[in-house]
Amino acid sequence: MLSGRAQLLICSLLVFASCISRGVNVPPFIPPTSDASLADLIAIINQRRDVQSLTARVELQFETGEGVEEGRLRRFRSAQGRIILARPENIRLQIEAPVLGLNLAEMASDGRSFQLLIYPEEYRALIVGSNDREYLEQTREMETDPELKKAGPLVNIRPQHFTSVFLFDTIHLEDPNVIAVMEEARRLDPDDRPGAKQGQMIVKSYYVLSVIRRGESSPRHQYWFDRTGNLELVGLKSFDTRGALIGDVTFSDYFLAGPAGASIQLPTETHITRPYDRYALRLVMSSGTVELNRDIPETAFFVETPKEWGDSVRHVDLDRNGQ
DSSP states (O other), X not given: OXXXXXXXXXXXXXXXXXXXXXXXXXXXXXXXXXXXXXXXXHHHHHGGGGOOEEEEEEEEEEEEOTTGGGTOOEEOOOEEEEEEEETTTEEEEEEEOTTTOOEEEEEEEOSSEEEEEEOOGGGOEEEEEETTOOOHHHHHHHHTSTTGGGGGGGGTOOTHHHHHHHXXXXXXXXXXXXXXXXXXXXXXXXXXXTTOOTTOEEEEEEEEEEEEETTOSSOSEEEEEETTTTOOEEEEEEEOTTOOEEEEEEEEEEEEESSTTSOEEEEEEEEEEETTTTEEEEEEEOGGGOEESOOOOGGGGOOOOOGGGTTOSEEEEGGGTTO
């Protein structure tokens, strides 16, 4: 038995502890329900290589961040469109004006060069360039052009911003120059569970798969997997060689596409943020219109100005300093 002095000391310590600490409410942690190995995560990414081509009707909504430093952005009305993708980096994207259904813009690329055709007569333009070049300076100049400025974010979009999001590169661990590592990350997120209060936050667990090229100082890509579900891919971050975040993508609301027995999960909604290109895009895919692995002619990935436009279209060659 404890002596009276020892009991008094313990009681004093408990009273002291209660005076210097108190309970604090924090966002609840949602325990993970899924575990995976590095090989498991790589297999999820590499499954996308089964998609050789994809066509679908889409809804798009652009935002521009020219005032992001002041906490402002400009959000444009939603538009309808059609996207065609084919490996390795082929794309055609048609964007229709809201309500009217008239062509607003078309973009195409064969993986090497791209064309962006802007339709409205008051700022008609054909912008061409190379996929492997950055045109930040030229884009800034176009954003101040009185005519092209009316086109909003259309002058900023590039084909590779889309192909890298939907046509993932296969992760080849047998390549000695490829390094893949995984880690857990915990993040504060809005609580989207049924019945959650508006504005309530939770802490969730994610696996982060980073893919690095040997000799480079930053990862090329980081893939984020939600551990509270079925290990769905919910995020993709892309970096340049200096470690700058050039692309931040989120995926949600997956559905099965393709024939039974060979179907693949695709996200209904994709949100693409391009910080240095100063735009963001929300793309919603109409699951009922998705077709996989069709044969698509190479001519689908090239656009040119309609002959009836004559000389009314402005030509901008980004490889010639925007002239």
